[in-house]
Amino acid sequence: MEKYFGVISFALIILVIGFFGMDVSLIINPEVSMFRLLMITGITLSLIFAGFSEKGYWKRVSLGLSILVGLFYFIGIEVMRNLFQGNGF
Numbered sequence: 001m002e003k004y005f006g007v008i009s010f011a012l013i014i015l016v017i018g019f020f021g022m023d024v025s026l027i028i029n030p031e032v033s034m035f036r037l038l039m040i041t042g043i044t045l046s047l048i049f050a051g052f053s054e055k056g057y058w059k060r061v062s063l064g065l066s067i068l069v070g071l072f073y074f075i076g077i078e079v080m081r082n083l084f085q086g087n088g089f
Contacts (some may be wrong), residue, residue: 006058009049013066016042020073039077043070 016039023035043066050063 002052003054005049005053006056006062009046009053009062009066010058012042012049013046013062013069016046017069036078039073043073 019038019042046062046066047070050059050066053059053062
């Protein structure tokens with residue numbers, strides 16, 4: 001089962017990226033708490049699956065992509081949300 005964790009992690013992070021792209025492109029504002037919950041859960045699960053997968057190509061790709069998306073989300077969205085809290089962001 002461990003050999004599939006890398007592929008599962010990669011698929012999960014692709015779904016998180018797709019969900020983020022879909023929510024950003026919508027004209028109607030999504031429910032902020034649900035958006036944050038799904039993004040943080042998806043990134044966390046992807047990192048867990050990537051960490052427990054066997055060494056190899058899929059582990060490197062999924063771990064690198066998970067870290068990249070996680071950093072972008074937490075710096076770009078969460079930190080900026082705290083900075084612009086009063087503007088309804």
